[in-house]
Amino acid sequence: MNLLRAVRESERKMAVHFIERDGKDSAGIEALLEEKDQELHLKDELVVEHASKMQFMAKVCIRLKVQLERLGITPCCQLPDSYKELMEQERLEMEDQISVQSDLEEQLRLEAEEKQRLKKMLRSMQDERERDSAVIRCVQERCREAQEKEVYISEALSRVARERSQKEKVLEETLRTAAMDLMYYKEQLSQAKELENSGGVGRLLRLIFRR
Numbered sequence: 575m576n577l578l579r580a581v582r583e584s585e586r587k588m589a590v591h592f593i594e595r596d597g598k599d600s601a602g603i604e605a606l607l608e609e610k611d612q613e614l615h616l617k618d619e620l621v622v623e624h625a626s627k628m629q630f631m632a633k634v635c636i637r638l639k640v641q642l643e644r645l646g647i648t649p650c651c652q653l654p655d656s657y658k659e660l661m662e663q664e665r666l667e668m669e670d671q672i673s674v675q676s677d678l679e680e681q682l683r684l685e686a687e688e689k690q691r692l693k694k695m696l697r698s699m700q701d702e703r704e705r706d707s708a709v710i711r712c713v714q715e716r717c718r719e720a721q722e723k724e725v726y727i728s729e730a731l732s733r734v735a736r737e738r739s740q741k742e743k744v745l746e747e748t749l750r751t752a753a754m755d756l757m758y759y760k761e762q763l764s765q766a767k768e769l770e771n772s773g774g775v776g777r778l779l780r781l782i783f784r785r
Contacts, residue, residue, distance in 0.1 A: 636664040 639661070642648070 632660060633664060636661045637668065640665050640668055
């Protein structure tokens with residue numbers, strides 16, 4: 575590509591020199607130079623295209639050769655010595671890529687391990703939370719049962735207290751009535767003894783029958 579440019583510049587300088595020396599019409603020379611420039615430009619593009627293709631093919635071959643050598647396989651053919659520098663560059667580039675790939679794979683492995691660890695931790699926390707929830711539900715159920723028993727016992731105590739109060743009232747009334755009867759009969763007995771002592775048997779009988 576640089577060679578074609580040099581040729582084109584050289585031809586243009588020579589044409590300008592001839593025009594100035596011979597005093598010819600510059601229009602025809604300019605047209606001729608323009609045509610030459612177009613031809614050289616097309617050739618330049620073709621050379622660049624072919625060079626790119628060749629460089630790409632060379633890189634592919636070099637990469638394949640380096641990969642085969644890394645696998646312990648000897649290639650069936652060798653590249654020319656002119657490709658040694660390019661081969662060394664490709665080899666270093668591949669080593670860098672492999673190193674970067676290894677680092678990325680190691681990082682991915684560590685990330686995967688960390689992800690698994692976090693998953694296990696999360697699962698453990700969920701299991702623990704479920705166990706805690708079960709314990710809380712059990713405690714709540716026992717508290718509810720204890721409250722129900724407390725209410726039942728309180729109602730039973732209230733019922734027993736009411737019944738005992740009623741019985742105590744009945745007993746008090748019975749005792750009061752019995753005490754009054756006892757006092758009455760004591761009084762009657764005392765009067766009967768007085769009448770007996772005074773000989774008033776008839777009065778005693780009247781008292782008894784009146785009773």
